[in-house]
Amino acid sequence: MFDEIQALKALDGDAARTRLGAMLNLSGPAPSDVLQRAIEDRIYARYLIMLREAPNLQKRLVDSVRSGGWQPKSVSTPEPEVQSSIQLAAKAAKALGKWGASGFRKLDSAEFEARWAICQACPNLMPAPQRIVYQGLKILSSEDQRVCGKCGCTAKAKAHLSTETCPDIHPDDPTRTRWGQPLPTY
Numbered sequence: 001m002f003d004e005i006q007a008l009k010a011l012d013g014d015a016a017r018t019r020l021g022a023m024l025n026l027s028g029p030a031p032s033d034v035l036q037r038a039i040e041d042r043i044y045a046r047y048l049i050m051l052r053e054a055p056n057l058q059k060r061l062v063d064s065v066r067s068g069g070w071q072p073k074s075v076s077t078p079e080p081e082v083q084s085s086i087q088l089a090a091k092a093a094k095a096l097g098k099w100g101a102s103g104f105r106k107l108d109s110a111e112f113e114a115r116w117a118i119c120q121a122c123p124n125l126m127p128a129p130q131r132i133v134y135q136g137l138k139i140l141s142s143e144d145q146r147v148c149g150k151c152g153c154t155a156k157a158k159a160h161l162s163t164e165t166c167p168d169i170h171p172d173d174p175t176r177t178r179w180g181q182p183l184p185t186y
Contacts, residue, residue: 024058
């Protein structure tokens with residue numbers, strides 16, 4: 001559906017606003033600033049689409065743009081989640097425990113390569129921060145040390161583990177992760 005929103009760029013303003021309003025089950029055309037943000041901000045568009053059947057929540061999302069709290073961006077840069085070294089170590093221990101309980105099963109090479117290709121194209125993949133927990137990993141492994149800005153994990157290592165899931169929502173399917181797995185329920 002995000003591709004359909006991107007296609008609205010080809011329409012004139014009123015036609016695009018009317019089409020977006022219909023796509024979102026609004027009572028009329030979408031406001032211009034909502035259209036602009038939906039085109040520029042994939043996450044915002046995803047939430048608008050997800051909330052089509054929850055008009056009260058969708059109105060709050062629309063009103064958040066209307067209130068002037070949002071300004072158009074030329075380039076969106078992800079901000080990594082800040083986690084302490086202790087939180088990251090605990091998360092790694094939990095992941096290793098789950099992996100151990102599965103018999104230390106790694107993915108076959110084709111599935112790993114598919115996951116890793118998705119990670120490498122992801123805007124959340126970034127160089128490891130200059131922190132002790134990541135510096136220790138450099139000593140232990142010569143693997144690619146880039147990390148996921150969403151969860152803080154060393155992305156390539158995480159992609160190998162059969163028990164792990166991507167922490168981000170798929171840009172074209174809000175019911176799945178970027179790796180194509182159903183979103184986990186917590």
